[in-house]
Each structure stands twice: as C-alpha cells, then as structure tokens.
Amino acid sequence: MALHQNLTLIHLIAMNKKFVLGIYDDEDVLLEAIENVRAAGTKIYDVFSPYPVHGIDDVLGIKRSRLPIVAFFCGLFGTSFALWMQIWMLGFDWPMIIGGKPHIAIPAFIPVTFELTVLCAAFGMVITFFIVQRLRPSLKVNVFDKRSTDDKFVMAIEVKEGVTDMNALNSLLRSNGAIEVNEKEVIK
Amino acid sequence: MQHVSPIREPLVTGGKTYHDITEDVCRQVEAKPNIRWAAALAVALVGLAIFIYSVYRTLWYGIGEWGLNKTVGWAWDITNFVWWVGIGHAGTLISAILLLFRQKWRTSINRAAEAMTIFAVICAAMFPVLHMGRPWLAYWVLPLPNTFGSLWVNFNSPLLWDVFAISTYFSVSLVFWYIGLIPDFATIRDRATGPIARRAYSVLSMGWTGSAKAWSRYETVSLILAGLATPLVLSVHTIVSMDFATSVIPGWHTTIFPPYFVAGAIFSGFAMVLTLMIITRKVFHLEDYITLEHVESMNKVIILTGSIVGIAYTTEFFIAWYSGVEYEQYAFINRAFGPYWWAYWSMMTCNVITPQLFWVRKIRRSLTATFIISIFVNIGMWFERFVIIVTSLHRDYLPSSWAMFSPTIIDIGVYVGTIGLFFTLFLLFCKFFPVINMAEVKAILKSSSGVKHHHTSHAKSMHGTAPESNTNTPHSNE
Numbered sequence: 001m002a003l004h005q006n007l008t009l010i011h012l013i014a015m016n017k018k019f020v021l022g023i024y025d026d027e028d029v030l031l032e033a034i035e036n037v038r039a040a041g042t043k044i045y046d047v048f049s050p051y052p053v054h055g056i057d058d059v060l061g062i063k064r065s066r067l068p069i070v071a072f073f074c075g076l077f078g079t080s081f082a083l084w085m086q087i088w089m090l091g092f093d094w095p096m097i098i099g100g101k102p103h104i105a106i107p108a109f110i111p112v113t114f115e116l117t118v119l120c121a122a123f124g125m126v127i128t129f130f131i132v133q134r135l136r137p138s139l140k141v142n143v144f145d146k147r148s149t150d151d152k153f154v155m156a157i158e159v160k161e162g163v164t165d166m167n168a169l170n171s172l173l174r175s176n177g178a179i180e181v182n183e184k185e186v187i188k
Numbered sequence: 189m190q191h192v193s194p195i196r197e198p199l200v201t202g203g204k205t206y207h208d209i210t211e212d213v214c215r216q217v218e219a220k221p222n223i224r225w226a227a228a229l230a231v232a233l234v235g236l237a238i239f240i241y242s243v244y245r246t247l248w249y250g251i252g253e254w255g256l257n258k259t260v261g262w263a264w265d266i267t268n269f270v271w272w273v274g275i276g277h278a279g280t281l282i283s284a285i286l287l288l289f290r291q292k293w294r295t296s297i298n299r300a301a302e303a304m305t306i307f308a309v310i311c312a313a314m315f316p317v318l319h320m321g322r323p324w325l326a327y328w329v330l331p332l333p334n335t336f337g338s339l340w341v342n343f344n345s346p347l348l349w350d351v352f353a354i355s356t357y358f359s360v361s362l363v364f365w366y367i368g369l370i371p372d373f374a375t376i377r378d379r380a381t382g383p384i385a386r387r388a389y390s391v392l393s394m395g396w397t398g399s400a401k402a403w404s405r406y407e408t409v410s411l412i413l414a415g416l417a418t419p420l421v422l423s424v425h426t427i428v429s430m431d432f433a434t435s436v437i438p439g440w441h442t443t444i445f446p447p448y449f450v451a452g453a454i455f456s457g458f459a460m461v462l463t464l465m466i467i468t469r470k471v472f473h474l475e476d477y478i479t480l481e482h483v484e485s486m487n488k489v490i491i492l493t494g495s496i497v498g499i500a501y502t503t504e505f506f507i508a509w510y511s512g513v514e515y516e517q518y519a520f521i522n523r524a525f526g527p528y529w530w531a532y533w534s535m536m537t538c539n540v541i542t543p544q545l546f547w548v549r550k551i552r553r554s555l556t557a558t559f560i561i562s563i564f565v566n567i568g569m570w571f572e573r574f575v576i577i578v579t580s581l582h583r584d585y586l587p588s589s590w591a592m593f594s595p596t597i598i599d600i601g602v603y604v605g606t607i608g609l610f611f612t613l614f615l616l617f618c619k620f621f622p623v624i625n626m627a628e629v630k631a632i633l634k635s636s637s638g639v640k641h642h643h644t645s646h647a648k649s650m651h652g653t654a655p656e657s658n659t660n661t662p663h664s665n666e
Contacts (some may be wrong), residue, residue, distance in 0.1 A: 007597045022325065027634065046395055046399045046401070047399065047400040048208075048398045048399050048400075049398055049400070049403065050206060050371075050375070050626075050627060050630055051371075051403075051626075051627040051628065051630040051631040052397060052403040052406065052407050052631060053400075053403070053625070053631075054631075056400050056403070056404075057400070057404050060400050062400060062401055062404050064408075065404055065405045065408040067405060067408050067409055067412065068408060068412050071412050071416075086343045088342070089331060089340040090340060090342075090343055090344075093340065094339055094340055095516060098296065098342055098344045099344060105344055107453060108343060108344040109343055111346075111349035111352065111353065111423065111430075112343055112348070112349060112352045112421055114355040115349075115353050115420075115423065116352065116354040116356070118356055118360060118416050118419070118420045118423075119356045119359065121357070121358065121363075121412075121416055122363060122413060122416050122417075123357075123360075123363065125409060125412060125413075126363050126367065126409060126413070127425050129367075129405055129406075129409045130394070131403055133402055134395065134407070134565070135276075135370070135394035135395055135396065136394055137390075137391040137392075137394055137395075137396060138390065138391070138394070138395045139387055139390050139391065140390075140395075141390055141393070141395050141396075141397070142397065143229075143374075143378060143397055144397075146378040146379075147378075148376040148397075148398055149371070149374045149377075149378045149396075149398055150206065150375060150378065150379070151205065151206035151207040151210065151630075158516045164339075180324060
C-alpha cells in the first residue's frame, strides 16, 4: 500500500487527523465487527462500502433520515403554489370564459397541480440531500481507501494521540475478521 | 432475514465477485471503443444527420414540408410523440415501480432503461415543439408575465397539462438517473488512470465516498423518488391520452383512454428495453448480468400489458357499437375496414397476436424470438398511435372535408432522424457511463448469485443461500 508513503509526506503538517482503517471483504462479517467494536467501547468514525449494506444503520446507530419530511413540505409548497397560480391567473387577474367552464375550474387544475407537487417534492428533497451530504462537483475527493468503491468495506476509527492503544485496536479489528488494518492521516 | 425460493434462478451468473462486477462494467468505459460500437455510432450519426436536415427544412420552409392538411392536422408528428413518450415509460416502471415492489431483477437493467427513458423523452419533445411551426416562441406555453395584457396560458387545456407533465417527467427522471449514477461514477473515478477521466468522473461523482450515512440518505432519497415517480409516470401518459380523450372527435372521446394508454406505454417500452438489452448484453459481454431470467421476466410483463391492450381494443369496438352513436360506430368500422385497414390490422397482428406467443416458455426464453417479437411490438405500437390519430381525423362529421394523409419525405426524415438521435445518445451513454448499476448489483449479489460465499458460518449471512443445484453452469443456449 502507498498509504505509508502518504503518511510520511504529510506528517509535518500540524492540523491533521490519524485514522486506523479496518478492511473487510464481506458485509456480514462487517456488521458483526461493527457490533463487537462498538461493544468494546471503541468509537467508529465512519464506515465506507461499495453499496448500501442492509442493517448497517442499526448497528452503527444511524438515525432515520428526515429527508422524507423535507420532500413532504416541498410537495406541499408545490401544491399550494400551483393552486394559487392557476386560481389567481385565470380567476382574478384575467378571467376568461373557456369552453363555458367556470373561471376557477378546479378539476381542470388538478393535472398541473399534481405535476408541480411532484416536481417541487423531488427537487426540494434532492437539493437538500446534496446540501446536507455536501455533494458538489469537486476535483478533490477524500477517499480513505479507494477499494471501498470497488469491493472492500472500510471501517475508519479515529486515533487520539496518546489515548488510543494501537496494538489493542489492531488485534480487535483483526480478531473481528478484518483482512487488513492500515493507518491513514488526513489533512484537515 | 428473507426467504429466497430454491427454484428461483440466480440473477447474476458466472460466480462473480464484487470486483468482477466492477471490472465487467467499467471495462467498456475504460477501454478504447470497440469496432462494433464505432460502426453502430456511424450508422446512428447518419440518422442524426437526416434529423438535422429534416428539421432544417421544417424550420426554414415551415410545417408545410409535412404531409398535414386541413382535415388531418395531427399525423406522424403526434404519432411519433406519443410513441416515444410511451417507450420512455418502461424505464421509469423498471426503476421506480419495480423498486417499490422490491423486484431484484430490475437492478441490472434499470440504468440502461432509465437512460432510454431520458433519450426517448428528448426525442418525443421534438415533435410538439416542431409542430408549433415557430419553435423559437415555444416559451409562450409557460405562464410567464407578458406584454399581451396579462393574458395567461389556458390551464383548462390538456395540451398545457402536457407541457407540465412532460417537463416534470423529464426533469424528475433525469435527477433519479443521476442520483443512481453518482456511486458508480465514484467507482470509475477511483479506478481512473488518465488525468482527463479522473477529473471528469471526479466532477460527475460529486465527491461521493460511500460512507454509511451517505448510503442511508441515498436509499431514502431513492425510495421517495421512486414513490414520486410511480404516480408521475402514470399521470404522464394519462395526460397524453387526455390530449385526445377530452376532445369531441369520434374515436378519441372515450374514458377508457388513460388506462389503455398507460398499459400501451409500458408494453411498447418493455419491447424497446428488450430490443436494446439483447444487443447491449451481446456487444459488451454482459450475459452474466442480463440473463435469460431477466428476459423472461420482461416477456411476462409484455404478455400482461399486451393482453390489456388487446382487451382495450375490443372494449373500444364494443362500446362504439353499444353507445348507439352513429359517428362513433362509423369511426370504428372505418378503422378496421376503411382505407386505413392495413394500419389497423398491422396494429392488431403486432400488438395482440404476436405477444401471445410468449405463453410458450421456449419462445419466452429464446433470445432470437424475443428480439423479433420486440421489434413487432415496437412497430405495432407505432401503428396503434397512427390508427388512433389519423383514422379518427381523416373522416369526421362532414363528409365534404374528408381527406387522406400521406407522409412526405420530410415526415419520414424527422421520424427516422429521431431514431438516429436516440441511438446516438444511447451509444454515447454506453461508452462513457456504466451501463449496469454496479452498486445495486453488488447489493443483491450475495443473495442472488447462487454462489455460496465464504463466511457462511456466520448466522446472519444465511439470508438467501441457494441450494447446491443452483450452482452456475453457463447457459448453453445464450
């Protein structure tokens, strides 16, 4: 691994963080390892995987996302905006008789209202997702181990200088099925 | 965790590992273009050139270049519009509705099917815009403040509903597709060797790292988007059908149209997915991911929707007679036995009879037969729209205004041209984007590959281990 070379290169910079990476190659081993590592009192910084591992939210204690609530309120905004727009435009701003229908023909307004509801809910939720997850086009990407987007599961544990017992951590990860244990420093 | 029936076939064959999936899918993105792909692109570009020339003629000389006349004001243009939109619907059905139904077989085809949706909607949008005659004024369909007094658009018109439906459908499908692509772009980014590829895929992958929290939110977003896209796709073709159903033309003014159009859309869309997938899997050697099981599942959807369409044709005819309305009765007799009888019977043969062959398991699982039938369905569904539009218009209430429609070379050029446009976009997608959703296929691999993975000693890993009889022997008849 080229990790150790990186490590010496960036060692001089003061504001950096050090991580221990446990590499796993099976989702079920990973899930059990997460449980055991947490039970041993070690705080897991994050876990990286090539695909969504089912059940990982429970063992890592990740709370359910509130994005559906965002979607609901954005959708509600879309509904109200569409209804207001159509009623105001055709009912008040420039009333016209079209096909003998009333100015405010609610049944005819349903399709546009529905479409704008879906549009606002979808875009509101996705934009919020991009913001909270800090997803944006960028050339710099901090991936701990590039294999985590291919076929490996990476458990990252932050090392606190003088507090973390490296040997104990190493053996804890290995005894729970890690195929490799690496160190990595990240400039913050 | 979940039960997988021992008789269920594996969805990924060939004993693949996670890394094999990455390799197999990234290969054509990273390798130099292969000769078959380049040849196909050359043909598609000829189609695109035809499109550009036909659009130039349409814009420069006006829509008089088309074969429309005072009686038949909608013909190939709107036929093509509805045909393309319908094709697009299968992509959303596969990615959204099958996600809600937790159908795992969708994972290896959803990416390409969604791409198909987006490109098909682009092709579809060309027709109403060109039909406006002055497309540079296309923004007049939007409710914008304007200088004509404050004259607003007519929200009572189904044509305006279409504007909102198609644009919402396009943008939501695009977002759904892109969200799914982000993790796969990250995979390509982390493998990229060249500086251009690394930068391009870095930007496209939006800094994705695959952390547990990110995946948790990603899954929530996918699920909600699927939940939104499901009624959306149904609404889009419902609204397209209302372009006809809300008018008082005999043969159009029927309440059966929305469900009938939606079923037809899914029917034609699955046919197009099959046409594309059978070629794609062969060209890019993806036989282990798009298996006969996938083809068979899609063929079952074709039987179902094809039968719904068949029942709709019969019901329409029955109701025309039962209504006692002279004009309605004439419209249908004229469809089947009038001057456009050949279009009607082509539609009946391609849409009602050919898909019934899929009741035979052997035909359902034959790639050649499936490919041929899928082409028949594509043709049949084009004729369906042609029959509905042209035969209803060409002989209306006043016999003095009866007329026939025949397409000009420009009509044909625009239509063939959009096929060129579609395949140009699809081939570029195949080359630069991962055609299979790697992350999702990896997620089902352990339960659906039919291979026992090492670590089965753990109690939790027992979900979905297949019996010994299911070990992967390559399918001999592929």
